[in-house]
Structure formats: structure tokens, C-alpha cells
Amino acid sequence: MSSLAHLIAVQNHAVYSSDCQQLAQQLQLQLVETEPSTPFVLIVDERGVAIQQTGPKAPGPVRVDFLAGASEHRRKQGGGELIVKAVAGDKQNKPTVLDATAGLGRDSFVLASCGYPVTLCERSPLIAALLADGLQRAAKADEVELRNIVNNMRLINTNAVEYMQLLGSQSVDAVVIDPMFPPSKKSALVKKEMQVFHQLVGADNDSEALIEQALLTARHRVVVKRPKKAEHLAARKPNFSVEGKAIRFDIYSLKAYGK
Ligand SMILES: C[S@@+](CC[C@H](N)C(=O)[O-])C[C@H]1O[C@@H](n2cnc3c(N)ncnc32)[C@H](O)[C@@H]1O
Structure with missing residues (x-):
């Protein structure tokens, strides 16, 4: 059994039973027939795979849905996103991007919708399962x-x-x-996702190692997303930053694009 087995189990669904069995096996989680006593449950339904808190006052499920809601909005607004400004690069030959902390894939999706080829790295098998499901469903979407x-x-x-x-x-x-990020009180959406990340994924204690390695692996830029008022990651001063209302992107410029 996985070390997360005391926190989450897969709940079987009559229609998606084989998917449920496969997920339980892949993630080494228990497969249960009714809502488990664990604080979270992994569900599969017609909208795909989702993590749901259990209990009467639980917020809605967390899933990766590139077909709807915020992702759809971001895709249409994509060009104006701060992250696109931060990564920048040649408009014709878009830079290749490694998203080292893919999470629910929202930043990667914005970049990919602006034409950047993105490799998403996610170390949590649970979050990666949500992402894989979101990507597979979007790959079969009607919209070309x-x-x-x-x-x-x-x-x-x-x-x-x-x-x-x-x-x-x-x-x-x-x-x-x-x-x-540290937990935020901002919105219900942030809250439910934060709860999932904090309880099921844990703290990112190796982000200093990430930036050090990233500075070796990148040809042109390393971009670090921070809460607006937070200190620089690993106390490394960036070349410049682009700021939004609540967040900031610190840009470590290694070599100009095209050189
Ligand atoms: C704050 S979330 C990223 C959210 C993401 N930018 C988005 O748009 O959805 C951080 C994620 O990075 C992952 N992560 C942290 N350190 C990592 C590492 N060294 N390698 C791969 N994934 C990592 C965590 O498991 C977590 O899912």
C-alpha cells in the first residue's frame, strides 16, 4: 500500500469500474465500494478522475479539466498572461519549456496554448494521475x-x-x-486545491535544489513564480520580475533568445 493509503482511497463506480481498479493498483490505494473513512477519496465519473474531500461540508472535487472553466478562459486570454510575458522568446520559434512543478497543469496549459512546446514534470503520482487524465480527455476533444x-x-x-x-x-x-505557496485565504477554489496539495502532496522542501539545477539546464531563462511579497527563491536575486496583483514572476536571464 502507498504511504498515502491512510489519507485517500479509490471509490469504485459501477460504470468506470475498470478505470477505478487500474487507478487503485497503479497508485497502490485501497478500492472501496462506499465513501471511505479517509479524509479524501479518488473518484472517477463522466468528467474523469478527481480528488474529493470526504464528509458533509466538503468542497467540490479537484480535477484537471482543460475543457472547461478557468482553463477555457485562460486559453482565450492566453497571450496576456504574465507567465507568457515572463517566458517570452521568439514569436516564430517558440522556446521549449520545462515546467518543473506541473501541479494541475494550468501554467503549462497557458504556455502550450500560446504555442510553446511544454514538458510537464510532476513527481506526485496522485497529481500526475489527475494530469494524465485531463490531458487524455482534452486530446479526444471535439475542438481541434x-x-x-x-x-x-x-x-x-x-x-x-x-x-x-x-x-x-x-x-x-x-x-x-x-x-x-503558503496557504491562502483568498477563495474557496484556492482553498480546496491548497488542502489537497498540503495534505496529499506535502511541502516543496527542495525548491532550492530545483532552481540551482534549473540554472544549469536552461539555455536562456529560468522563471520562478512567487507570491508577490515573498523573498526570492534560495535568496537568488533575479535579473528582473513581472508582477501581477498577487503573484510575481522572477526571471533569471542566462542568455538572450536567438543567441
Ligand atoms: C504549486 S504546485 C504547481 C501548480 C502549477 N504551476 C499549476 O499551474 O497548476 C507545485 C507542484 O509541483 C510539484 N513539485 C514540487 N517539487 C517538484 C520536483 N522537484 N519535481 C517534480 N514536481 C515537483 C508538487 O508535487 C506540486 O504538484
């Missing part, structure tokens, strides 16, 4: 534009520090790092 976007996204379930070491130096144009 959405299928093209996810064709630009490649998921790897591994630790990004080790993956970058294997890649070797200067092997991608840009590396993006978004370590876990």
Missing part, C-alpha cells in the same frame, strides 16, 4: 484547437531535479518553477 494545445504538452511523472540532471546542461530553452 484544444487537441493541438495538448499535443504541445508532454507529461513526465518524475522528480524534476533528477530529470534535469539526466537531460544535462543547457538542454531546454526555459525552465519554469512554481513551488508550493
Whole structure:
């Protein structure tokens, strides 16, 4: 059994029983017939795989749905997103990006929707399972534009520090790092996702190692997402930053694009 087995179990669904069995086996979690006594449950329904808190006042499920809601909005607004400004690069030959902390894939999706080929690194097998499901469903979408976007996204379930070491130096144009933020009181959506991350994924204690390795692996830029008022990651001063209302991207510029 996985070390998460006391926190989450897979709840069987009559229609999606084989998917449920496969997930339970892959993630080494218990497969149960009714809502488990664990604080979270992994469900599969017509909208795909989701993590749901258990209990009467639980917020809605957390899933990766590139077809709806915020992702749809971000895709249409994509060009204006701060992360696109932060990664920047040649408009014709878009830089290759390694998203070292893929999470629910939202930043990667914005970049991919603006034409950047993105490799998504996610070390948590649970979060990677949500992401893989979201990518697979989007790859079968009716909209050709959405299928093209996810064709630009490649998921790897591994630790990004080790993956970058294997890649070797200067092997991608840009590396993006978004370590876990401290819990925020901002919105219900942030809250439920934060609860999932804090309880099921845990703290990102190796983000200093991530930035050090990223500075070796990137050819042109390392981009670090931070809460607006937070100190610089690993006390490394960036070349410049771009700021939004609540967040900031610190840019470590290694070599101009095109050089
Ligand atoms: C704050 S979330 C990232 C959210 C993401 N930017 C998005 O748009 O959805 C951080 C994620 O990075 C992952 N992570 C942290 N350190 C990692 C590492 N060294 N290698 C791979 N994944 C890592 C965590 O498991 C977590 O899912």
C-alpha cells in the first residue's frame, strides 16, 4: 500500500469500474465500494478522475479539466498572461519549456496554448494521475484547437531535479518553477486545491535544489513564480520580475533568445 493509503482511497463506480481498479493498483490505494473513512477519496465519473474531500461540508472535487472553466478562459486570454510575458522568446520559434512543478497543469496549459512546446514534470503520482487524465480527455476533444494545445504538452511523472540532471546542461530553452505557496485565504477554489496539495502532496522542501539545477539546464531563462511579497527563491536575486496583483514572476536571464 502507498504511504498515502491512510489519507485517500479509490471509490469504485459501477460504470468506470475498470478505470477505478487500474487507478487503485497503479497508485497502490485501497478500492472501496462506499465513501471511505479517509479524509479524501479518488473518484472517477463522466468528467474523469478527481480528488474529493470526504464528509458533509466538503468542497467540490479537484480535477484537471482543460475543457472547461478557468482553463477555457485562460486559453482565450492566453497571450496576456504574465507567465507568457515572463517566458517570452521568439514569436516564430517558440522556446521549449520545462515546467518543473506541473501541479494541475494550468501554467503549462497557458504556455502550450500560446504555442510553446511544454514538458510537464510532476513527481506526485496522485497529481500526475489527475494530469494524465485531463490531458487524455482534452486530446479526444471535439475542438481541434484544444487537441493541438495538448499535443504541445508532454507529461513526465518524475522528480524534476533528477530529470534535469539526466537531460544535462543547457538542454531546454526555459525552465519554469512554481513551488508550493503558503496557504491562502483568498477563495474557496484556492482553498480546496491548497488542502489537497498540503495534505496529499506535502511541502516543496527542495525548491532550492530545483532552481540551482534549473540554472544549469536552461539555455536562456529560468522563471520562478512567487507570491508577490515573498523573498526570492534560495535568496537568488533575479535579473528582473513581472508582477501581477498577487503573484510575481522572477526571471533569471542566462542568455538572450536567438543567441
Ligand atoms: C504549486 S504546485 C504547481 C501548480 C502549477 N504551476 C499549476 O499551474 O497548476 C507545485 C507542484 O509541483 C510539484 N513539485 C514540487 N517539487 C517538484 C520536483 N522537484 N519535481 C517534480 N514536481 C515537483 C508538487 O508535487 C506540486 O504538484
